[in-house]
Amino acid sequence: MLEAYPDNRLSRIFLWGFSALVMAFLMLPTLVVVPLSFSASNLLEFPPRAYSLRWYETFFGSATWMAALRTSLILGTLTAMVAVPLGLLACISINRLGGKAAVTIQGVLLTPSIVPGILLAIGLFFVLAAQRLVGTLFGVLVGHVVLAIPVACIVLLPALARFDWNQVQAARSLGANWARAIGGIIVPQLHISLLSATLMAFLTSLDESVISIFISSGRNSTMPKLMFLSLRDQIDPTIAAISTLWTAIVVAVVLIVTLRRKS
């Protein structure tokens, strides 16, 4: 964009130097955790004097952390299984209706992502408390599903906009009912977008922390909830090992999504 100013070397060096510092600031906290997780020491020393896998062993040997990992993975899977079908149906409805009705539905579905997490969390806490459901997997699940539906829709709406609806028309005129038309024509053709939406919904649940902190408890505590509690109490390098694993999982999922979309 600034090719017209080739001789402004000094300002260019200044601009890029400044940008490099800002980018370092952005990446630093994620990257600093990785070497610490392989440290052999109890202390948070950097760079570590000796390396080991002891913090990974501590993590995989801890019944509490393993239960939390299990809860988070189950919750992520259930969230994706519920949010993506609901999101797909809603997106078909938005796409076909158009006009004011579509805008209204979209607006309502987006509400949860605009309202501060802390308000959703305490409101949900009150509602669930009245039904004695605080601390259950179900309680966290509904919270995660409403956050995952807009994420799924962001992926699915553009895909449906490219979809050729004449195919459904043809199938319907040949006697297929709507369930058949959706399952036999729309789903197979959108399978890449549906896979992306599934992974994104899974990630949304995996990453969600505020609702988890307020609603999940005991055996149903999620990974973010346990991490939050241990960050408040004391910080030992086990968290570094968990953080490294966690980031690796998320980056892997994101890479799968982006590479699949490109191919």
Added chain:
Amino acid sequence: MTATADPALAADALRERRFFLSLSLPALFIVGLAAILPILWIIRQSFLTTGGEYTFGNYEKVLSSGLTWSALVTTLELSLATLAICILLGTPLALALASARPRVANVLMAFVMLPLWTSILVRTYGWLVLLRRDGLINAALTGSGLTAEPLPLVYNFTGTLIGMVHYMLPLFLLPVYAAMRDIDANLIRASSSMGASLGQVIRTVILPLSAGGIFSGSTIVFIYTIGFFITPAVLGGGKVNPLSTRIERTLSTFQDWGSASVLGILLLIVMAMIGVMFLAARRLSTRNGAAHA
């Protein structure tokens, strides 16, 4: 036209429309159940005593407490400071990325987005490791003799602000970068050939043309930071108390559901007021823009 002429076809169209509406019902139902009902419940709870009777007592208690007002001030201070730093750090970075070759820019964007894909708890932990008294930054500072004493970088306002800027910066950057990418390079070439200096081009061409992106980015920063909970809760170390951590403490420590609800409503009102302000500002600026054009 045929639809109005043929009642059977019109009935068909109506039936189809109803069917499509029904497809969104499951999603709308669960959003109602897990997002809209909870907000309404907070409003109801704010008028209830612990015994379940209706009262205005919660409002009197919360609004007459100095803690509430200092929480409100802290909330706004954190949001404004985060926004100011995001603009100062993010705008030059967006300019650098927008002026880079597309392939380089794409790779760099992936790095910029890395924190967005890292759990907030992982990042908060990273900042704790870096900023504590015996953390890496203080070790480097005292080790090199730059400071005699370790600096208080975390468990205070500074630490909270660093964590919040780190969270918001990529989200601020996206719309600003998109706006700058869309600027027609010919405009800059033209300004250059007419003798404008680089500084003049940035001030009079690039910044005005990316104002929309900066505005969107600022709106996003405000909407997110007003309700931020995890960063102040961990990096504030109990000393930084915006509305969000006040709500949590009122609920978890004092079991005072009514007061927590009043604080929640206060948070909603602040958000709504800021939203209206941003909308008004946008309307005003587009009207002025139209007048100039």
